[in-house]
Amino acid sequence: MSELSKRKRRRKVRKIRAVLAVTVLTAGILLLAGIFKHLSASSDVEIKESPVENHQVLETTEKETALQIPSWIDKQIIKKDGKSRRGIKLKEVKDVVIHYVGNSGTTAQQNHDFYAGDDSDVSSHFIVGLDGEIIQCIPLDEHSEASNWRNRDSISIEVCHMDETGEFGKKTYKSLVKLVTWLESVYGLDEEHVIRHYDITEKECPKYFVDHEDEWELFKEKVRDYRIKKYTGNK
Structure with a gap:
């Protein structure tokens, strides 16, 4: 095989490797995006529930308690x-x-x-x-x-x-x-x-x-x- 043919072959291999690398990187990004979206959706559910829980605690703590008047009064x-x-x-x-x-x-x-x-x-x-x-x-x-x-x-x-x-x-x-x-x-x-x-x-x-x-x-x-x-x- 001539030197010129070898060079062409090496360039072709490098191009193939580059395409594969880009493909793998893109797939990784898409996968991470899907995971992040799922986590975000879960967080939204928790945030929606939190105000209800806090409101219930507030109602409990704000209930009036009767002051104990001493027996000498x-x-x-x-x-x-x-x-x-x-x-x-x-x-x-x-x-x-x-x-x-x-x-x-x-x-x-x-x-x-x-x-x-x-x-x-x-x-x-x-x-x-x-x-x-x-x-x-x-x-x-x-x-x-x-x-x-x-x-x-x-x-x-x-x-x-x-x-x-x-x-x-x-x-x-x-x-x-x-x-x-x-x-x-x-x-x-x-x-x-x-x-x-x-x-x-x-x-x-x-x-x-x-x-x-x-x-x-x-x-x-x-x-x-x-x-x-x-x-x-x-x-």
Whole structure:
């Protein structure tokens, strides 16, 4: 075979090999494309199912759970009447507001019964009595009618007192500290969020704590100390 014939033969073999290589490469690409398309279709199915699963979890986690009211609170929720209890839902709680009842010598039960009567358009979530008893009047997820425009984002406590000075007796004071610290633990608040009616409208309420600023600060210190001891475990 001449040298020229050999060269032609080698070129022909190279062309055949090149065609085969292109054919194999093309087949490989098509195969990979088919696999990718199949995987993509599977992914689409999973993505479509995911929002349904997430929605079901969301519905479960957003269900309201009833707050456990301590046994030392006497729960006497007044009926909805469009005045003392309007049934408006609280969206958040920013502060705990302290009031005094203003009627010297009246009991927690007497004040509760007044709120529940037909002639009242005021109320509070809690009343602390002369003997330290605590009555709940309004559910914690609703407005009370005590703190003006702050009804929408606060929990109100009315406190009974023996005389016109508005000073709270020892049993009343002790129960008030206990109640306030419990509410702080429920809503994740500290003493910066324990305020007087006075701090909202400058009304002389609670009178003794308005007339004696030092006693108000001392009260908040006692609340802080009790909160730390009771709810953080630090002695």
